[in-house]
Amino acid sequence: MKKQIPIALIYSRLVFAALIILLAIQQPAHYRLLINVLLVTGLLTDVFDGIIARSLKISTVKLRRLDSIVDQVFWISALVAAYLICSTFFKEHAILLFLLLAAEAMTYGVSYIKFKKEVATHAVSSKFWTLLILATLIQIISSCDSSWLFMTCFYVGMVTRMEIMAILLLLSQWENDIPSVFHAIRIRQGKKIKRNKLFNG
Template identity: 55%
Template sequence: MKNIPLILIYSRLFIGFGIIILSVLHIDHYAFLSISLLTIGLLTDVFDGIIARKLNISSEKLRRLDSGIDQVFFISVAISTYIQCPNFFKLNLMKLIVLFSAEALIYLVSYIKFKKEIATHSIGAKIWTLILFATLVEIMVHCKSVVLFELCLWIGLLTRLEILAIILILKKWTNDVPTIYHAIRLRQGKEIKRNKLFNG
């Protein structure tokens, strides 16, 4: 039972690479199969933490691994989507560069300050993940996205700014920090309340 969270986390690696293979091979019904795998991947991301906390085995190492593999998973999905829909990426190149740069920046700042990658698992980041999921689904089906992509872009940038603020506020590296408010309380040496299901 205690290996279930780890299995769920690592399964996203195989799911992400599987989606890339489907894209490279131009498999029939690519959109249906890739969206199904993307959905399964998202569900493993939701339940690995919940199960780990239920089993009382949630740890810093596990949360860092979760964050790292999340990055690989969504990059894999982005690569496969690019293979299928290159024109969408060309039309939105500058916006995507800005978004990816914001993501890279929070990792860079975290490494400079704490010598560790981020694992804040903030509420805003969780909301953005759902919007990103919906946007990727739309692109996979139609090879275009306007309203959802714009929403994804701006919510993504806002949540990256929030995470950057959390990193700068914290005195020491901490995983599972829901909001800036919680980061301020931690900086003040106060206890914070976390949701038992979603935030450690």
């Protein structure tokens, strides 16, 4: 049963994604608070599914790929919900949002073209960016406004997307859990890399 916990945590984000969209559409009492609670809870499941899987020694490539796919669904759902609630904000920042989404799409394009697989680098910088995304979405959903936090999220997002593309271009074969471009260079040189037991297996 313990080995099913990471899988259950991963799939729970699909449930949260559906609830987030439903709340954004129906907009019942306290829906903004409820959505934000689901966002935070979803992030926590993302953190602990990997930690638990590694502690149980069941952190397989298949599980990490599943985690990456579900993450995309979860955050896209959160973005859609934020748009449904605060469409004006998105219209005002359409160009920056388009550039950011295009950069994200490019990382997947590079990965699929080169390896025929999705991105699953789980770089440390991307984990930091995820925290910024969470904070930005919470602020937008709560107030339909975000100034310096959104801009910080945008620039960090662009930098981290460029790092992921660099990692993918450096790797000769698909690998998951590459902490940074420095580690990708070492792998390309045939050297072993150290991964954080807590975050990168």
